[in-house]
Structures are given as C-alpha cells and as structure tokens.
Amino acid sequence: MAATLSPHSSAQLAPPASLDPLVVPQRLLLGPGPSNADPRVIAAMNHQPIGHLDAAYLAMMDDVQDLLRYTWQTTNPLTYAVAGTGSAAMEATLANAVEPGDRVLVCVKGYFGHRLADMAQRYGADVVTLHCPWGEAFTLDQLTAALDQHRPAVLAIVHAETSTGVRQPLEGLGAACAAHDCLLLVDTVTSLGGVPIWLDQWQVDLAYSCSQKGLSCAPGISPFTMSPRAEAKLARRRQPVANWYLDANLLRKYWGPERVYHHTAPVNLTYALREALRLLADEGLEARWQRHQQTAAYFWAGLADLGLTCHVEASLRLPTLTTVRVPDGVDAKAVSRQLMADYNIEIGGGLGELGGKVWRIGLMGYNSQRQHVDTLLQALGEVLHKV
Amino acid sequence: MAATLSPHSSAQLAPPASLDPLVVPQRLLLGPGPSNADPRVIAAMNHQPIGHLDAAYLAMMDDVQDLLRYTWQTTNPLTYAVAGTGSAAMEATLANAVEPGDRVLVCVKGYFGHRLADMAQRYGADVVTLHCPWGEAFTLDQLTAALDQHRPAVLAIVHAETSTGVRQPLEGLGAACAAHDCLLLVDTVTSLGGVPIWLDQWQVDLAYSCSQKGLSCAPGISPFTMSPRAEAKLARRRQPVANWYLDANLLRKYWGPERVYHHTAPVNLTYALREALRLLADEGLEARWQRHQQTAAYFWAGLADLGLTCHVEASLRLPTLTTVRVPDGVDAKAVSRQLMADYNIEIGGGLGELGGKVWRIGLMGYNSQRQHVDTLLQALGEVLHKV
Numbered sequence: 181m182a183a184t185l186s187p188h189s190s191a192q193l194a195p196p197a198s199l200d201p202l203v204v205p206q207r208l209l210l211g212p213g214p215s216n217a218d219p220r221v222i223a224a225m226n227h228q229p230i231g232h233l234d235a236a237y238l239a240m241m242d243d244v245q246d247l248l249r250y251t252w253q254t255t256n257p258l259t260y261a262v263a264g265t266g267s268a269a270m271e272a273t274l275a276n277a278v279e280p281g282d283r284v285l286v287c288v289k290g291y292f293g294h295r296l297a298d299m300a301q302r303y304g305a306d307v308v309t310l311h312c313p314w315g316e317a318f319t320l321d322q323l324t325a326a327l328d329q330h331r332p333a334v335l336a337i338v339h340a341e342t343s344t345g346v347r348q349p350l351e352g353l354g355a356a357c358a359a360h361d362c363l364l365l366v367d368t369v370t371s372l373g374g375v376p377i378w379l380d381q382w383q384v385d386l387a388y389s390c391s392q393k394g395l396s397c398a399p400g401i402s403p404f405t406m407s408p409r410a411e412a413k414l415a416r417r418r419q420p421v422a423n424w425y426l427d428a429n430l431l432r433k434y435w436g437p438e439r440v441y442h443h444t445a446p447v448n449l450t451y452a453l454r455e456a457l458r459l460l461a462d463e464g465l466e467a468r469w470q471r472h473q474q475t476a477a478y479f480w481a482g483l484a485d486l487g488l489t490c491h492v493e494a495s496l497r498l499p500t501l502t503t504v505r506v507p508d509g510v511d512a513k514a515v516s517r518q519l520m521a522d523y524n525i526e527i528g529g530g531l532g533e534l535g536g537k538v539w540r541i542g543l544m545g546y547n548s549q550r551q552h553v554d555t556l557l558q559a560l561g562e563v564l565h566k567v
Numbered sequence: 568m569a570a571t572l573s574p575h576s577s578a579q580l581a582p583p584a585s586l587d588p589l590v591v592p593q594r595l596l597l598g599p600g601p602s603n604a605d606p607r608v609i610a611a612m613n614h615q616p617i618g619h620l621d622a623a624y625l626a627m628m629d630d631v632q633d634l635l636r637y638t639w640q641t642t643n644p645l646t647y648a649v650a651g652t653g654s655a656a657m658e659a660t661l662a663n664a665v666e667p668g669d670r671v672l673v674c675v676k677g678y679f680g681h682r683l684a685d686m687a688q689r690y691g692a693d694v695v696t697l698h699c700p701w702g703e704a705f706t707l708d709q710l711t712a713a714l715d716q717h718r719p720a721v722l723a724i725v726h727a728e729t730s731t732g733v734r735q736p737l738e739g740l741g742a743a744c745a746a747h748d749c750l751l752l753v754d755t756v757t758s759l760g761g762v763p764i765w766l767d768q769w770q771v772d773l774a775y776s777c778s779q780k781g782l783s784c785a786p787g788i789s790p791f792t793m794s795p796r797a798e799a800k801l802a803r804r805r806q807p808v809a810n811w812y813l814d815a816n817l818l819r820k821y822w823g824p825e826r827v828y829h830h831t832a833p834v835n836l837t838y839a840l841r842e843a844l845r846l847l848a849d850e851g852l853e854a855r856w857q858r859h860q861q862t863a864a865y866f867w868a869g870l871a872d873l874g875l876t877c878h879v880e881a882s883l884r885l886p887t888l889t890t891v892r893v894p895d896g897v898d899a900k901a902v903s904r905q906l907m908a909d910y911n912i913e914i915g916g917g918l919g920e921l922g923g924k925v926w927r928i929g930l931m932g933y934n935s936q937r938q939h940v941d942t943l944l945q946a947l948g949e950v951l952h953k954v
Contacts, residue, residue, distance in 0.1 A: 400833025446787025
C-alpha cells in the first residue's frame with residue numbers, strides 16, 4: 181500500500197519515544213497572566229468545533245462584538261476578537277493605523293511601551309519615545325507638551341503597565357490628541373474587565389486586550405477595536421496594510437454583515453470568550469471593578485502586615501497587578517520557585533529594569549477573590565520565613 | 568464606591584440584552600475544515616491554563632516540536648506552532664523568508680495560491696505568478712522552466728489546494744529550487760496528517776499547516792517549520808522581519824533552550840495539539856495515510872454509484888478533500904443548505920472560479936471514517952432526489 185502513496189515511504193523518520201497522555205498540573209495563577217479561567221468558561225470550550233461560517237457561529241461572533249463594546253464602553257462598529265494572543269491584537273492596532281513614515285509617539289514607562297516602539301518601527305513608523313521611570317505615570321502636561329513638540333500621527337500608551345503595576349490616568353488625553361489630529365492608541369491588556377475604562381469618553385481611537393487576565397478566559401483570542409476616526413485613516417492609506425492576517429479591511433468583511441471568509445476562526449476559543457464576556461455582563465462592569473478594587477485593597481493591607489512594600493504609590497496602583505518590592509537580602513527567584521514547588525502558586529518576577537527588584541502579583545478576573553489572597557499571603561509568609 | 572474609581576462612572580453604556588449560556592449545535596463537519604476534533608483532543612483542552620513559562624508547559628512545547636517533526640518528516644530545528652490559525656502560519660513563512668525586493672514566484676492553481684501572492688506583495692516582494700487551470704497540477708518541467716526564467720528567491724506552492732482538491736506532486740522540485748539558490752515554500756494545510764509528506768526528502772525549506780484538518784485538533788494553533796537554508800536567509804536579512812508577532816528570531820528564543828518570554832501562549836490549544844499529535848503518532852503516519860486513502864476511495868466509489876463525478880483526475884485527487892461536480896440544473900447552495908438543515912452535515916461550496924460548480928467534501932483526520940461516508944452519501948442521495 182505504501183508504494184501506491186509515494187516512492188519515499190521506506191525512508192521514514194521514526195516517531196518520538198512513546199508519549200504519555202497529557203497531564204496538566206493544577207496551579208493557582210497569581211502572576212501577570214495567564215490567570216485561572218472561570219470553570220464555566222473552560223466548560224464552554226469543551227464542545228466540538230462548528231464551521232466558521234455556520235449561522236450558529238456567526239451569531240456567537242455578533243454576541244462577542246456586542247459584549248466587547250459593553251466591556252470597553254465603546255460604540256465602535258469595528259470591535260472584534262483577533263485570532264491570536266494579546267500581542268497579535270497589539271500588532272493589529274499598529275499594522276492598521278501606521279503607514280510608513282508616520283510619526284508615532286510611544287510613551288514608555290515599562291516593558292510593553294518598548295514593545296510598542298519595536299512593533300511600530302517594523303511597520304515603517306518614525307518612532308519617537310517619551311520616557312518616565314518604571315513605576316510612575318505620565319502627567320497630562322507632559323503628554324500634551326510632547327504632542328506639541330513632535331506632532332505625531334499616533335500616540336501610543338499603555339493604560340495598565342503589566343511590567344510595573346502602574347495605572348496611567350487617561351482623562352483629557354484623547355481631547356488633546358484629537359486637537360492635534362493624532363490618533364490615541366491604548367493598551368488595555370491588564371485593565372480590561374478589571375479596571376475602569378471608558379474608551380469613548382476618553383476618545384480612544386485604537387485599543388487591544390487579551391482574554392486571560394480580567395476576562396477570565398483561556399489565552400489565544402484577543403479583543404481589538406478602532407474608532408471611526410481610526411477607520412478614516414485606514415481608508416486614506418496609500419499602501420495596503422502590510423499584515424494580511426490582521427488587516428482590518430478584510431476582517432471587517434468577515435465580522436460585518438458581508439461574512440466573507442477570511443480565516444478559519446478559533447471557534448472553541450470563541451465559545452470560551454463569549455461565555456467569559458457573558459459572565460462579566462451578568463456580574464456587571466461596575467460590580468466587577470469594585471470587586472477588583474476591594475480584593476486588591478485587602479491584599480495590600482495583608483502585604484503591609486507582612487512588612488512588604490508596594491512599588492507603586494496608592495493612587496496609581498493597579499488593582500489587577502501589584503508590584504511588590506523584594507526585601508533587601510532576599511532572592512526573588514528563590515521565593516517564586518518555592519511558591520511553585522511547595523504550593524503550586526505562580527507569581528511573576530520583575531521584567532527589565534525591575535528584574536530581581538519586584539514580584540508581580542496578579543488578582544485578575546475569576547482569581548480576584550479574598551480566599552486566593554489569604555492562600556497567597558500565608559504561603560508567602562512561610563516561604564519568606566524559610567529563604 | 569464608583570466615585571473612587573473614576574469621575575465618569577455615571578455615563579455607562581448598558582450591557583446587551585441578557586444573553587443565554589452558550590449552546591453549541593452538533594454538526595458532522597465534512598467541508599474543507601474545520602473538521603470534527605478527536606473527542607480525546609477536546610478532553611485534553613478541558614483543563615485550567617498554566618503559565619507559558621511553567622516547566623510543565625515548556626515540556627509540552629518540546630513534545631509538540633518533536634511530534635511535528637515526525638508528522639512532517641523533517642529534522643528542522645525551527646519547527647513549532649504559531650499562536651494563530653493556518654493563515655497566520657502561512658504569513659509567518661513569507662514574513663520571515665521575504666525581504667523587500669525579493670522575487671517570489673507563486674504557483675497559482677487555486678484560491679490559496681492567490682492568497683500567497685497577496686501576502687508576499689504586502690511584504691514588499693516582487694511577485695511573479697505562474698498559473699494552471701483550477702483542478703490541475705503543475706508539471707516539474709513547467710516549474711523548472713519558470714525557475715530558469717524568473718530566478719526567484721522563493722518559490723511558493725500549495726501541496727494540497729483546498730479550493731480544488733488537487734495534490735501537487737513535489738518530487739524533484741526541491742532539488743531544482745536548490746540548484747537555483749531558491750527557497751521552496753510549501754502550503755501543507757490540507758495535507759499534513761492525511762497525505763504523504765516528506766519535507767526533508769523533498770528539500771522543502773518553509774512549510775505551514777493548520778490544526779483542524781488532518782490533525783483533528785481545534786483551530787487556532789498552527790504548525791510552522793523552516794529549514795537551515797531558510798534560517799540562513801533569515802540571518803542575512805538587512806531589515807528586521809516586518810511582523811513582530813511572527814518573527815522567527817524571537818519565537819526561536821521562546822521555543823528553544825533560551826525560553827525568553829515572547830507572548831502568552833495559547834496554552835489550552837497547546838494541550839489539544841499535543842494530544843492530537845500524540846494520537847497521530849500512536850496510529851502511525853503510514854497507517855494514517857492509508858486510512859485516508861482507503862476512506863476516500865470508498866467515498867469516490869459511492870459518488871459514482873450516485874452518478875456524481877469528481878472534478879480532479881484520480882492520480883492527482885486528494886484523499887482529504889474531494890471536489891464533486893454539481894450536476895447540471897442542480898442548485899449547489901440549496902443542496903448544502905438542505906444537508907445542514909435536515910442532517911446537521913456541513914459540506915463546502917466552490918471557491919473562486921469553481922463557485923457554484925463543485926462541492927468540497929472533506930474526510931480529514933478523525934472524520935476519515937467509512938461510517939461518515941455512508942451517512943453523507945445517504946443524505947446526499949436523499950437531498951438530490953428532492954431538489
């Protein structure tokens with residue numbers, strides 16, 4: 181039989197040594213993400229795929245769009261989920277908004293600002309960066325002055341810096357950008373579903389997020405939105421979007437009423453995202469924000485009881501992600517390793533210039549619960565006592 | 568409480584009208600993809616996420632790489648799964664292999680050849696296309712003559728054209744490309760795991776696939792590989808890869824021994840893909856190819872009994888995807904609609920110049936079973952009798 185298939189079948193490489201069925205360890209995920217998913221979301225994923233043009237699937241896509249608009253507080257028609265992780269949605273904003281030669285002002289106050297600058301450069305942007313110390317936020321005056329100085333086509337800024345735990349206030353920035361004919365691009369990866377966001381009131385033009393933090397879904401599908409102003413810039417492009425997979429012109433035809441095939445959608449992740457967003461709407465946005473704030477405040481009080489200090493001042497501190505200073509003489513990585521080895525708890529280490537100096541502890545979405553705070557604080561106290 | 572969160576909380580958009588929990592209809596997916604997943608694969612997905620740098624997760628990534636090398640019959644070190652659908656993996660090959668100004672020869676014999684040409688152009692390639700009728704394959708002489716004429720840096724060709732059902736013979740093409748210092752890029756979306764492939768023996772330099780066809784996994788994570796020759800071209804680039812998310816330089820550091828964070832991996836889809844590939848290795852590649860060939864032959868015989876004709880001649884006909892000619896006077900879409908409405912069976916319609924002229928019927932991976940052929944043929948016979 182093999183000979184009828186092809187002349188080469190005798191030279192086959194051997195399969196790898198026999199592999200065992202999958203075993204997934206149980207972890208409490210209190211790092212910068214992924215977080216544990218709501219069990220109801222995992223259950224929603226546990227179905228056979230259906231077709232990406234099946235009427236039942238198209239209805240789910242519509243639900244996801246409506247729910248994302250609510251979650252972001254926007255009426256943007258172009259609001260959908262990218263078939264990739266948060267970094268793909270991040271890239272989608274730049275791929276669509278930037279034409280070669282456009283000046284892009286990237287406000288860097290942590291690792292993900294650097295990533296935005298890197299990505300924008302690859303799309304041919306003339307990138308200018310504005311910096312502030314890791315652990316602080318920009319003032320509106322600083323940002324307005326930079327707009328005056330650089331006259332960018334796009335200003336990109338991270339709302340919730342996952343590397344520092346800082347919440348960047350955004351009030352007034354959208355109006356300043358609009359006055360400069362500049363699009364405002366905001367990373368909401370670590371804020372969506374956990375920290376107050378009003379995209380339309382803030383006049384945000386482009387935003388993206390991920391599924392596995394405040395939304396309590398599995399990773400791999402990612403919210404994306406662009407305002408009518410951003411759409412107008414897209415329509416004026418002289419060159420096609422360099423990225424076919426993330427081209428909003430093509431994705432609009434699939435997510436919109438035309439329903440033109442673009443890619444085979446990640447259907448099981450859509451099941452999960454719809455369920456995650458539905459549960460969020462059931463809880464209510466404000467109730468959810470309050471839960472995050474209250475759980476975080478409870479955690480911060482507990483940290484103080486352990487003699488530990490937060491890296492970010494209280495008014496700018498994210499409820500979703502806390503950077504905790506590593507006490508002098510303590511090996512940050514040894515503590516993380518011990519928490520994983522003895523307690524199956526994952527926390528994150530510092531990134532970039534905060535490497536070794538902080539732990540990053542997430543209380544996001546489904547995981548924003550007092551019982552998890554108690555579990556973590558007890559384990560952390562015991563580990564710190566040992567190391 | 569809301570007042571402490573933000574000054575704007577009073578102006579909140581309302582949530583969508585209350586949504587019901589997810590209901591997923593049960594379909595038999597016999598279109599061009601997605602296909603039904605092996606139930607053991609769906610079960611593997613049904614776990615909480617773990618961290619993308621968790622030691623247990625890194626071990627799964629290694630398993631996936633080994634299993635993909637076996638499935639593709641390659642020893643390429645750079646073999647991994649892209650965090651997106653097959654179109655993202657397609658784009659990954661071009662993004663990494665093409666520098667602006669590179670001549671890329673795209674062999675177009677169906678819809679997906681056109682897509683390759685579109686993507687390559689967006690990366691600044693000087694694209695030349697070679698065409699043959701939809702439903703036929705290129706001869707080696709045609710391809711070698713085009714290499715002589717155009718001297719491309721990359722030749723891109725689809726092994727299994729999902730729009731036509733044609734298997735493109737690849738024997739000898741890799742050697743011809745190598746002699747012309749040209750990289751050979753092959754789409755194996757509808758062949759991997761169902762149709763014989765020997766990437767190394769065929770001297771293929773870049774390849775990609777999807778998860779939801781021959782591999783019987785959910786969609787959203789996609790195989791990608793590049794040869795050492797393609798890596799050498801990547802290393803010689805004067806410009807960075809225009810696509811951050813798919814940049815093999817960065818992904819190599821995450822999938823390789825350095826384990827540098829790049830993106831938050833789609834961990835649940837990795838669970839699923841590992842299980843799908845493990846089941847494939849358990850069955851054995853040759854046994855799996857034979858199963859596909861035998862199921863397809865059984866189907867083709869049954870089509871003849873119904874008086875239906877295949878669009879592609881037998882020697883070039885894919886076992887995974889059959890294009891069936893729509894008889895004169897029959898409304899192709901009405902038949903598909905009826906199969907879905909009355910039998911919950913999905914089949915595909917014709918794309919591009921085959922629109923309305925063929926149905927596309929997939930028997931892929933887990934779905935390559937005689938019982939599904941029987942189910943479909945009976946339903947098709949009944950529907951054709953009615954319309």
